[in-house]
Amino acid sequence: QSEWVVTYLVKRVVLAEPPSKTQLDSEWAPLHKLDALTQCKLAALKVLTSRLLGVPESANPQALAKPVYSLLLRLVNQEGELFPGEKAKTGRAQRSHLRLTAAKCLLKLATQDRYDALLSVTQVEQLGLLVQDTCFQVRFGYLTKLVAYLTQLRIPHRYLPAVFLVVFDPESEAKATVKTFVKRQLALPIIQDRFASLYEVMIARLLHLLAHHPDFRSDNNQVLHLFARYVEFYFELVATASNVSLIFHVVTQLKTVVDRTAQQQQMDNIYVLSDMAQYLIQEKCQSHQWSLPSYPGTVYPPSDLFDSLTDPDQLSRIAKRSFLPKDFTQQRATTVGQSQTGHSRVRKPVRSKTATSQRGRKTTSKAQGESDQDTGDEDHNHANDGPDKKNGATTAKGTPAKRKRTPGTPTRLTKESAKSPRTTAVPQRRNAPRGTRQTRSTSYRELTSEEEE
Numbered sequence: 494q495s496e497w498v499v500t501y502l503v504k505r506v507v508l509a510e511p512p513s514k515t516q517l518d519s520e521w522a523p524l525h526k527l528d529a530l531t532q533c534k535l536a537a538l539k540v541l542t543s544r545l546l547g548v549p550e551s552a553n554p555q556a557l558a559k560p561v562y563s564l565l566l567r568l569v570n571q572e573g574e575l576f577p578g579e580k581a582k583t584g585r586a587q588r589s590h591l592r593l594t595a596a597k598c599l600l601k602l603a604t605q606d607r608y609d610a611l612l613s614v615t616q617v618e619q620l621g622l623l624v625q626d627t628c629f630q631v632r633f634g635y636l637t638k639l640v641a642y643l644t645q646l647r648i649p650h651r652y653l654p655a656v657f658l659v660v661f662d663p664e665s666e667a668k669a670t671v672k673t674f675v676k677r678q679l680a681l682p683i684i685q686d687r688f689a690s691l692y693e694v695m696i697a698r699l700l701h702l703l704a705h706h707p708d709f710r711s712d713n714n715q716v717l718h719l720f721a722r723y724v725e726f727y728f729e730l731v732a733t734a735s736n737v738s739l740i741f742h743v744v745t746q747l748k749t750v751v752d753r754t755a756q757q758q759q760m761d762n763i764y765v766l767s768d769m770a771q772y773l774i775q776e777k778c779q780s781h782q783w784s785l786p787s788y789p790g791t792v793y794p795p796s797d798l799f800d801s802l803t804d805p806d807q808l809s810r811i812a813k814r815s816f817l818p819k820d821f822t823q824q825r826a827t828t829v830g831q832s833q834t835g836h837s838r839v840r841k842p843v844r845s846k847t848a849t850s851q852r853g854r855k856t857t858s859k860a861q862g863e864s865d866q867d868t869g870d871e872d873h874n875h876a877n878d879g880p881d882k883k884n885g886a887t888t889a890k891g892t893p894a895k896r897k898r899t900p901g902t903p904t905r906l907t908k909e910s911a912k913s914p915r916t917t918a919v920p921q922r923r924n925a926p927r928g929t930r931q932t933r934s935t936s937y938r939e940l941t942s943e944e945e946e
Contacts, residue, residue, distance in 0.1 A: 624655050
């Protein structure tokens, strides 16, 4: 009797052709405004899902779930249309409700491991693309349900990367929901204890999702700049000075594996995104003044997505090659320099601390040498004027001693500068009244550029 009910719901309700007069041209409509047949279809999908959740293990639940999964995936992949082509009779609002309900049913079935195993990697990533649906009610409704299940830890973490696809959502609610969710997750003790480094290692799944995105083009520079926004959004929420080395390590490890699910023309996509992520990490570390030490451990990419490369020649060739176009890095450097300085300028490489300190010591030594030489010449000139009681003291060998400088007095005076006196403040008592402060006139000569340095 149970099998008869399932057959009836699938063939006589869900697959029933709707009458043409019930079509709605709007993209979305409230549930009570939908026709009766569409409401019955939505209820039938929920009944089929709930029935599978209650099937015991002895009844072979995987076999019973296959036709239901086929129906749900068909609704998701065909945007809610069960009759594609010339027979398409489902209205836009009805299709939006059908694909949203089907996606929610798949998430609900994923709460049980026996049903989650029925979904392949490709199907999970196609389901995640619903976050970018053209209808706001569909994408936000699916995102809300996805975040709720992830918050309760009811579904596997392979569904998590889809939340970072909201970066281009025109509505602010989606990005705000993801930001709040990620920040709360990172602060939870259970995430820090049981799932340590979960979000750092998640960069591998996110890049794999982007590599198989239908809009990704590795040879299009404009597309690469758009996809860099996804990675930057992830870094904004996850990357810190303490975990950036782990994220960088996971990204570099992607060039030691091969994509298991990629077709021949998509093999290099993951390497392009790996080089892009490495460049963006270095860019972020430079802008935030973070250090980027080598990660001491070893973290391998997910085995359900990648296979390890065993050929040493192929490993060496992939590691040495930069898959990122030069135009991307040049335009990126110009854009970042313009945003930081206010005008377009290609950023210069940062000089290392050692080179800077050595150069500073050389400059200091040179300046000190010039200063000593000038002082010696000056003292020699004063020695010809004869000894003076105040400034013309001589040493035991008869050479003029260096004058002691007092605060506020110039180092060298010339006859020309004496003709144009300048006014400087006389050192006063710290708490002296303002009216009792005096000034005095002293003569300065103009310092040369070398002396100013």
